[in-house]
Amino acid sequence: MRLVQVTIPAGKRETVLGTLDDEGIDYVVTDETSGREYTGVVYFPLPDNAVEPILDELQELGLEEQSYTVVVDAQTVVSRQFDELEERYSTDDTDEERISRQxxxxxxxxxxxxxxxxxxxxxxxxxxxxxxxxxxxxxxxxxxxxxxxxxxxxxxxxxxxxxxxxxxxxxxxxxxxxxxxxxxxxxxxxxxxxxxxxxxxxxxxxxxxxxxxxxxxxxxxxxxxxxxxxxxxxxxxxxxxxxxxxxxxxxxxxxxxxxxxxxxxxxxxxxxxxxxxxxxxxxxxxxxxxxxxxxxxxxxxPRNWFETDDAHRKMLRNVAAFAAVVLVLSVFLGGVTYSTYQTSVAQQEIRNSAQETLEEAQYEQFTLLELQSSTGQGVTYDQGSIVGINQGITQVTVTVGYENDPDRAALADVLAQRINETVQQDVTVEVRFIEVERRQVG
Incomplete structure (x- = not known):
């Protein structure tokens, strides 16, 4: 709930108080004795969702140009008339909780x-x-x-x-x-x-x-x-x-x-x-x-209906402009997302290819220890405009363990060939060999 304070310009006192009476609003009026163009100050409590329509109604009387309005939080209001006002302005949607436009x-x-x-x-x-x-x-x-x-x-x-x-x-x-x-x-x-x-x-x-x-x-x-x-x-x-x-x-x-x-x-x-x-x-x-x-x-x-029409046009214009920019840039982000997905799939396929190769009978003396891939980025253009960043695999490093001094060069050639076939592009394949020794304890 809010406590509203409004200064009443000279000649507007009866009009303002009459409006508040018609709305069933409790108010207190103090006389203004400073000798300025105001005749008094009126205080009245309002439910949150009643502030905007009441202030709009008062501003239509010309108060906006001739006076000032202060709206502050109110913790408690004890009044039967306020309860009736709160019930009259109560709603079941978000208007119940939103603050006034002002x-x-x-x-x-x-x-x-x-x-x-x-x-x-x-x-x-x-x-x-x-x-x-x-x-x-x-x-x-x-x-x-x-x-x-x-x-x-x-x-x-x-x-x-x-x-x-x-x-x-x-x-x-x-x-x-x-x-x-x-x-x-x-x-x-x-x-x-x-x-x-x-x-x-x-x-x-x-x-x-x-x-x-x-x-x-x-x-x-x-x-x-x-x-x-x-x-x-x-x-x-x-x-x-x-x-x-x-x-x-x-x-x-x-x-x-x-x-x-x-x-x-x-x-x-x-x-x-x-x-x-x-x-x-x-x-x-x-x-x-x-x-x-x-x-x-x-x-x-906006407050007035003719301002609403103008604001509606501007809102649609701004929303259309914002949406167009988001759409264009989202194409870029979508390209990056798709490229990242493709890279992840390719990395998994490379690992599967290397593992399947080492599981063949002629390579039983070898064991896949680690596989790492490095990625690089490139720009995708469409009619001279940047539409995305491609992220592709540029190098694959395979670490293989071996026993009993087998032919390592032949395996390195086979792994390089099959990895390039898997990704369907030329990538640098580096195969590292580490001698392992197996011992059975116990």
Missing amino acids: ELHTEAENMTPTFPVYVAMTLISAIVATAGLLLDSPAVVVGSMVIAPLIGPALAASVGTVTDDDEMFWGGLKYQAFGLGLAIAGAAVFAWLLKTANIVPPGIELSSIGEISERFTPDLLLLAVALGAGVAGVLALSTGISVALVGVMIAAALIPPAAAAGIAIAWGLVMETVGATVLVLVNAVSVNLAGVATLWYTGYR
Whole structure:
């Protein structure tokens, strides 16, 4: 429930109080004696879902331009008339819990910090995320998400769309674009400094670091994280629930991929830079798309009917633009996902082929000890545009144990031939032999 405070302009006192009486609302009026253009201040409690329609009705009387309104939380209201009002406005859907459009607008504005604070917090979160990725530390990466200030601009763009506030919409988009660009640049500079100072070992294999490799070759399933974050963020904001934890989820979709892109830039890895950057873009757009769709679905609209029509057109335009970008980038992610699947299948087929070869009678003196495969990346183009990253097997290392000094060269040739036939491409096959000695104890 909310306690609403409204200043009454001169000449509007009877109209305002008459409206509240018609709605059956308890109120208290105090006279304004400051000599300004106000004649009084009226206080009245409202159920959460009654705030928006009552304020809209009062604003239609001209109060918005001539006075100010304050809405605060109220813990308890003891009044039979309030109980009747609460019952009259009660519903069985999400409208029962959502805050008013006016409160939503204010909350969205207040969630974006001042520009200097936004810049500082974004840089800090990007640097912490970069350190966490290089350390392969999930805990440090999560810590970077907690301090990221990206939820405010993301939700501001969504709220600005459905309430027909162009200034809020474009401001949110600009903040997001600047913040993500700053995060990538900050991560790149920090990673380059670590590399130059040899704080990170020069020969480190970035693709072997789990926290980094999953952002270098993004999977289509990661799209669900961004969409879920957008929906959850809007629901938390519109129902008055703390958005702190949801902000972590939105940051999870944006900050680690941005840091991964910065690391790839610092190491001069072109394909990995493309993969991580695409993940940043598709996640950012998905958060906005999910936010706009959820707000419109939960019933938020501009105040006036003619503004609603205009907002509806803008909402459809923005949703169409967001969806088109997500669709195009999802083709890229889908290509990466399919390529990863093919690589996994090929790796299993290579292992099966090597195992079946060593199980043949002429190779009974050999035992498969270990099989490793290295992968490389290449770009897939369609009419001059990048549509995906191919991840293929480039080298296979087979470690074989042997007894009684058999002909090892012949086996190496056979394994190389059969592995190349299995993957249907030329790959480098390295066969390592280790002499084993079997002894029976007891």
